[in-house]
Amino acid sequence: SLTIGIVGLPNVGKSTLFNALTKNDVLAANYPFATIEPNVGVVGVPDPRLDTLAEIFGSQRKLPATVDFVDIAGIVRGASEGEGLGNKFLANIRESDAICQVIRAFEDENVVHVDGKVSPKSDIETINTELILADLQSIEKALPRLVKESRLQKEKAQVAAAAEAAQKILEEGRTLFAAGITKDSEQGRLLHELHLLTVKPFLYVFNVDEDELVDDAFKAEQQALVAPAEAIFLNAKIESELIELEDDEALELLQSMGQEEPGLATLARVGFDTLGLQTYLTAGPKEARAWTIRKGATAPEAAGVIHTDFQKGFIKAEVISYDDLVECGSVQEARAKGKARMEGKDYVMQDGDVVEFRFNV
Numbered sequence: 001s002l003t004i005g006i007v008g009l010p011n012v013g014k015s016t017l018f019n020a021l022t023k024n025d026v027l028a029a030n031y032p033f034a035t036i037e038p039n040v041g042v043v044g045v046p047d048p049r050l051d052t053l054a055e056i057f058g059s060q061r062k063l064p065a066t067v068d069f070v071d072i073a074g075i076v077r078g079a080s081e082g083e084g085l086g087n088k089f090l091a092n093i094r095e096s097d098a099i100c101q102v103i104r105a106f107e108d109e110n111v112v113h114v115d116g117k118v119s120p121k122s123d124i125e126t127i128n129t130e131l132i133l134a135d136l137q138s139i140e141k142a143l144p145r146l147v148k149e150s151r152l153q154k155e156k157a158q159v160a161a162a163a164e165a166a167q168k169i170l171e172e173g174r175t176l177f178a179a180g181i182t183k184d185s186e187q188g189r190l191l192h193e194l195h196l197l198t199v200k201p202f203l204y205v206f207n208v209d210e211d212e213l214v215d216d217a218f219k220a221e222q223q224a225l226v227a228p229a230e231a232i233f234l235n236a237k238i239e240s241e242l243i244e245l246e247d248d249e250a251l252e253l254l255q256s257m258g259q260e261e262p263g264l265a266t267l268a269r270v271g272f273d274t275l276g277l278q279t280y281l282t283a284g285p286k287e288a289r290a291w292t293i294r295k296g297a298t299a300p301e302a303a304g305v306i307h308t309d310f311q312k313g314f315i316k317a318e319v320i321s322y323d324d325l326v327e328c329g330s331v332q333e334a335r336a337k338g339k340a341r342m343e344g345k346d347y348v349m350q351d352g353d354v355v356e357f358r359f360n361v
């Protein structure tokens, strides 16, 4: 499955956040016999639709989609030079599908800042500089080979040209993601073989003081700093306390801080979206469940997420949109009102589709 690597300078609250994420582990709750890697936190994507479906179908349990967060050892200035931890750090990021930067915005004289002062902007630059330098090295290393190969292979000339264009962007101090080059873009596809870091989607967690949680001007400023990436604002220390509380107590604490949901929930939702994923829903007396597919997946691909045989033997999918189903109150009623559609193998799944697959075995 796809993973989000958590990176950040030392002392910004990464471990605090990651511990909260792992305690929130839905895998442990729902799959008691699953082996869980110590540096992976599997977090449920909050989905209130499952509660409603479970009521309609009388489902015994609810299984949300999940996102995997990986704790990546602290970045240090000079990581791109491949010193000690640096190599391992870059290798770990290379394996992640998205990069989540934790940025310190909280003030606390008892917690030392590696650069002596709290400055989100310069911290972001420090991390991005290491990633950019690593990408520049990869390109510089690959270019002579690409130029040579392009004499015989026309498509390598395209790759070489894309690499040179990427080099220009990086030399200006910009990440490829910020420049609009994503892995599914044409440029991104050409660059695939170079395994660059900054084409991965980014998201930013600002670890803020309580007053900043409700400071819209501050938040808008930070969001502008990291666009087109998404910014999430939370207080890691409070998040670690929230998960220890009963639901109603947690809600009370959140409301007292002017928040609607825990920061971890927001992080899971935004992270899931940043990975380019979406869900479809199934429901029955056993379980109401959200299944993970990439955006744009077809009905047979969606069936394959449940079981490869479902994809191979796919005949059709009976699809009811979540809203229609809730309005009708039952599958029978939705069918009677013509709200249940039979979709074939070319159907592109939509968010909130409630599905039953028909297949040959």
Ligand code: GDP
Pocket: 008, 009, 010, 011, 012, 013, 014, 015, 016, 017, 106, 107, 108, 111, 207, 208, 209, 235, 236, 237, 238
């Ligand atoms: P890491 O080095 O990035 O993993 O940072 P840690 O999670 O170990 O946190 C470093 C220190 O900052 C610890 O003493 C934490 O208790 C503290 N800390 C983490 N988050 C917050 C926060 O939101 N507010 C304050 N005041 N302290 C925090």
